[in-house]
Amino acid sequence: xxxxxxxxxxxxxLYYLCSNLIYLAxxxxxxxxxxxxxxxxxxxxxxxxxxxxxxxxxxxxxxxHNEEKSIRTSIRSFLSLDYPELEVIVINDGSKDGTLxxxxxxxxLRPVNAIYVAQVKSAPVRALYRSTRDPRLVVVDxxxxxxxxxxxxAGLNAATSPYVCVLDADSILEPDALLxxxxxxxxxxxxxxxAGGIVRVLNGSEFENGRMTRVRLPKKSIEIIQVVEYxxxxxxxxxxxxxxxxLLIISGAFGVFRTDVLRAVEGYRGSAIGEDxxxxxxxxxxxxxxxxxxxxxxxxxPVCWTxxxxxxxxxxxxxxxxxxxxxxxxxxxxxxxxxxxxxxxGWVALPYYWLFELLxxxxxxxxxxxxxxxxxxxxxxxxxxxQFLLFGYAFATVISIGxxxxxELTYKRYNDWGDVAxxxxxxxxxxxxxxxxxxxxxxxxxxxxxxxxxxxxxxxxKGFQSADxx
Amino acid sequence: MEFVSELxxxxxxAHFVFKAILxxxxxxxxxxGFILLRRTYRKRYFTRYNxxxxxxxxxxxxxxxxxxxxxxxxxxxxDRDIVKSLALGALETAKPAEAARIHSFLRxxxxxxxxxxxxxxxxxxxxxxxxxxxxxxxxxxxxxxLAEGLRDSNIETRLAALRxxxxxxxxxxxxxxxxxxxEGRFTVPALPIENALINCCRxxxxxxxxxxxxxxxxxxxxxxxxxxxxxxxxxxxxxxxxADDPHPELRASAARALGHAKPRIALPVLxxxxxxxxxxxxxxxxxxxxELRTSKAIxxxxxxxxxxHRFVRFRSAQxxxxxxxxxQPAIFERVVELGDAYATDAxxxxxxxxxxxxxxxxxxxxxxxxxxxxxxxxxxxxSHRIGFGGEKRPEDLPAQTVAQ
Numbered sequence: 001x002x003x004x005x006x007x008x009x010x011x012x013x014l015y016y017l018c019s020n021l022i023y024l025a026x027x028x029x030x031x032x033x034x035x036x037x038x039x040x041x042x043x044x045x046x047x048x049x050x051x052x053x054x055x056x057x058x059x060x061x062x063x064x065h066n067e068e069k070s071i072r073t074s075i076r077s078f079l080s081l082d083y084p085e086l087e088v089i090v091i092n093d094g095s096k097d098g099t100l101x102x103x104x105x106x107x108x109l110r111p112v113n114a115i116y117v118a119q120v121k122s123a124p125v126r127a128l129y130r131s132t133r134d135p136r137l138v139v140v141d142x143x144x145x146x147x148x149x150x151x152x153x154a155g156l157n158a159a160t161s162p163y164v165c166v167l168d169a170d171s172i173l174e175p176d177a178l179l180x181x182x183x184x185x186x187x188x189x190x191x192x193x194x195a196g197g198i199v200r201v202l203n204g205s206e207f208e209n210g211r212m213t214r215v216r217l218p219k220k221s222i223e224i225i226q227v228v229e230y231x232x233x234x235x236x237x238x239x240x241x242x243x244x245x246x247l248l249i250i251s252g253a254f255g256v257f258r259t260d261v262l263r264a265v266e267g268y269r270g271s272a273i274g275e276d277x278x279x280x281x282x283x284x285x286x287x288x289x290x291x292x293x294x295x296x297x298x299x300x301x302p303v304c305w306t307x308x309x310x311x312x313x314x315x316x317x318x319x320x321x322x323x324x325x326x327x328x329x330x331x332x333x334x335x336x337x338x339x340x341x342x343x344x345x346g347w348v349a350l351p352y353y354w355l356f357e358l359l360x361x362x363x364x365x366x367x368x369x370x371x372x373x374x375x376x377x378x379x380x381x382x383x384x385x386x387q388f389l390l391f392g393y394a395f396a397t398v399i400s401i402g403x404x405x406x407x408e409l410t411y412k413r414y415n416d417w418g419d420v421a422x423x424x425x426x427x428x429x430x431x432x433x434x435x436x437x438x439x440x441x442x443x444x445x446x447x448x449x450x451x452x453x454x455x456x457x458x459x460x461x462k463g464f465q466s467a468d469x470x
Numbered sequence: 471m472e473f474v475s476e477l478x479x480x481x482x483x484a485h486f487v488f489k490a491i492l493x494x495x496x497x498x499x500x501x502x503g504f505i506l507l508r509r510t511y512r513k514r515y516f517t518r519y520n521x522x523x524x525x526x527x528x529x530x531x532x533x534x535x536x537x538x539x540x541x542x543x544x545x546x547x548x549d550r551d552i553v554k555s556l557a558l559g560a561l562e563t564a565k566p567a568e569a570a571r572i573h574s575f576l577r578x579x580x581x582x583x584x585x586x587x588x589x590x591x592x593x594x595x596x597x598x599x600x601x602x603x604x605x606x607x608x609x610x611x612x613x614x615x616l617a618e619g620l621r622d623s624n625i626e627t628r629l630a631a632l633r634x635x636x637x638x639x640x641x642x643x644x645x646x647x648x649x650x651x652x653e654g655r656f657t658v659p660a661l662p663i664e665n666a667l668i669n670c671c672r673x674x675x676x677x678x679x680x681x682x683x684x685x686x687x688x689x690x691x692x693x694x695x696x697x698x699x700x701x702x703x704x705x706x707x708x709x710x711x712x713a714d715d716p717h718p719e720l721r722a723s724a725a726r727a728l729g730h731a732k733p734r735i736a737l738p739v740l741x742x743x744x745x746x747x748x749x750x751x752x753x754x755x756x757x758x759x760x761e762l763r764t765s766k767a768i769x770x771x772x773x774x775x776x777x778x779h780r781f782v783r784f785r786s787a788q789x790x791x792x793x794x795x796x797x798q799p800a801i802f803e804r805v806v807e808l809g810d811a812y813a814t815d816a817x818x819x820x821x822x823x824x825x826x827x828x829x830x831x832x833x834x835x836x837x838x839x840x841x842x843x844x845x846x847x848x849x850x851x852x853s854h855r856i857g858f859g860g861e862k863r864p865e866d867l868p869a870q871t872v873a874q
Contacts, residue, residue: 039598040626042595042598042599042602043595043598043601043602043626043633044626044630044633048633048636048662048665052661052665052668053668053699054661054664054665054695110822110825111822112819112822112823117780132825135823135825186659186661187662188659189660189661387491390491391491394494394495394498397494397498398494398497398498398501402501404501404505405501405504408505408508408509409508417509420505420509424502424505
């Protein structure tokens with residue numbers, strides 16, 4: 001028993017060391033690549049797409065479920081995006097509130113019989129409408145499919161462009177976000193099948209008519225910690241993984257896909273809990289099985305602002321859902337692990353996600369239990385324990401500050417000195433007790449999945465109106 | 471595992487872990503220090519930059535016209551960059567007379583020569599920025615340096631040079647790009663090449679024709695797409711020849727360009743192309759028939775409504791709906807006579823999307839030359855829906871990534 005405890009504690013130390021070293025390597029890669037990207041932007045600005053007659057059309061897919069509070073503002077904002085050939089499809093996913101009425105009042109909808117071919121599965125479509133005030137806007141009114149994936153599938157059937165951009169109805173895209181993401185897609189149009197942009201936390205910022213007017217850090221600790229998390233996940237994780245074509249997730253809040261590829265993989269899996277991760281993994285699988293040369297990228301400069309949970313309960317639900325989604329995707333694709341036909345996805349990306357993302361809370365909990373047990377049995381060196389904690393703390397802080405540094409060196413959205421000071425402060429504070437709570441929420445997600453609770457539940461949000469008033 | 475355990479225990483607390491903790495906190499401190507220093511530096515830099523930019527903006531007229539003879543800014547790299555950036559910004563919106571004045575200033579002040587020098591002598595991102603600046607200056611002197619950049623070994627540099635040549639929009643730049651492509655150096659993505667060539671070949675699209683005879687298929691595709699954009703009625707004879715090319719992309723581009731030709735010449739060619747074996751050639755032909763703006767294209771467009779591909783049907787219907795309003799009842803009657811529900815559906819959809827559906831119904835109700843039975847039949851057809859949610863023709867293919 002004693003021997004087991006000693007081994008478990010050493011194993012835990014090695015696990016954290018590996019996890020942090022991998023993240024450190026990702027940080028170094030991300031710093032290098034984003035510096036290169038930043039320079040490229042200077043010599044190849046995306047504005048040329050605006051004046052190019054060959055710019056391909058793009059369809060925005062916006063699923064809306066009970067979004068009456070914010071739908072007018074957000075659709076107005078999407079229609080005013082800076083892109084020459086735009087089609088906006090709003091999918092009213094069986095809303096029980098006045099979403100459709102709001103759309104009708106704002107945009108003057110008339111029923112149309114637009115060509116709609118049900119190539120991918122979705123719940124039945126009740127009607128199609130086109131705006132009389134802006135013919136670029138199409139509304140697909142469908143029965144509730146129970147998931148965002150189902151709504152996106154209906155939108156995919158109605159899309160008429162070679163590229164689709166999936167968004168959340170309550171997100172805000174920066175005006176040039178589509179130009180920026182398409183610049184990368186078109187730089188290698190043959191190989192690029194999908195790309196994700198960066199998602200940032202809008203809580204605390206000021207905006208008007210669906211446009212960001214001033215970027216500020218939120219006030220609440222729980223929101224600031226999420227800002228740090230988003231910066232770390234996008235500016236380090238996704239930026240670096242994308243360099244090796246190992247991206248397994250493109251955020252459902254903002255991603256561009258080639259329409260033909262999405263249709264070829266039969267769109268989203270309706271029952272998927274983490275539909276965004278599931279889709280990207282299936283795209284990898286499909287293209288690898290076909291033996292195609294392809295690339296799935298991440299572009300760090302096109303920005304989508306999204307509302308993050310502002311209370312513990314919502315955050316806990318969101319993180320449990322993410323963990324459930326991850327388990328759902330990894331389990332469904334377990335046959336890709338360590339198979340040569342799936343290349344580095346099967347040998348590197350998926351094992352990493354299993355070991356350092358999915359099982360992290362389980363290993364962490366196991367580690368805490370063995371440490372407590374070792375302390376009770378008198379085999380824990382207190383000196384060693386304290387140093388282990390300090391080491392883990394300092395190393396993890398390096399990664400978080402590295403993410404803030406990355407933001408400072410490149411995109412610098414937080415201009416206020418006070419905001420940066422608070423951001424850095426929370427790099428030190430997020431490790432206790434937030435990290436332990438996060439572990440519990442993730443464990444809860446795994447437990448819910450194992451118990452068979454696999455229903456997709458939309459997140460409750462405040463909407464623009466309330467946020468505008470803040 | 472035992473080895474690791476022993477190793478950690480031996481070197482652990484005293485050395486490795488202690489050093490690691492110190493190291494990590496030191497890195498934390500360094501990162502923070504760097505962020506603070508960088509912020510302070512940038513704040514000072516931009517304060518200075520804005521002050522100088524504001525100073526030059528105030529005396530911009532005098533500076534460009536040569537009234538202000540104080541040329542100290544030329545010897546200061548910081549000031550020089552500000553003046554260059556102001557000049558480039560002014561050129562973007564300048565009318566011809568003002569542009570000539572700015573060009574003269576760029577030459578007289580040595581800014582143009584210096585940018586050419588940077589484009590030729592520097593490397594990496596500095597060189598790429600010089601290429602873009604040179605392109606934005608739209609001066610013929612810059613073209614040779616940009617052309618040289620096309621032959622660089624680095625793809626980013628080649629792209630920047632290409633972009634620069636595209637900005638100039640001059641036929642000379644177009645000639646350089648075409649020569650470079652002719653050397654078999656098709657080594658950058660297609661879209662930037664097409665974009666640059668569209669800008670540069672608009673004045674003289676005929677310069678593309680000799681290069682279309684090349685054997686390199688991807689290059690011909692690129693040039694064909696450019697020709698489709700910039701082709702004019704003056705190239706009718708060549709376009710008719712290209713319309714018979716074995717490569718579908720070339721045929722599609724010829725169809726696109728023929729939309730700007732004289733209807734008398736283009737019509738028979740485009741009618742034939744609506745029966746092409748490749749769907750996007752048929753689609754382009756249908757669009758071009760609509761662009762001819764002649765009622766003589768109507769029979770071919772009605773035939774195209776029965777096409778196996780839904781995009782062809784839809785674009786043909788769009789072209790029909792865009793015909794004169796007075797012709798719509800007669801067009802609709804002929805569509806109904808086809809007895810093809812998909813053709814009728816495509817036409818009604820196009821009418822709805824164009825906001826003309828109500829007018830069509832009204833025109834059918836008010837049409838004086840129609841007996842009651844015919845009217846009822848047409849109104850019933852106009853109200854019929856195939857409906858959505860699964861029905862499609864068996865021949866329908868999934869949408870592909872082609873120019874829509």
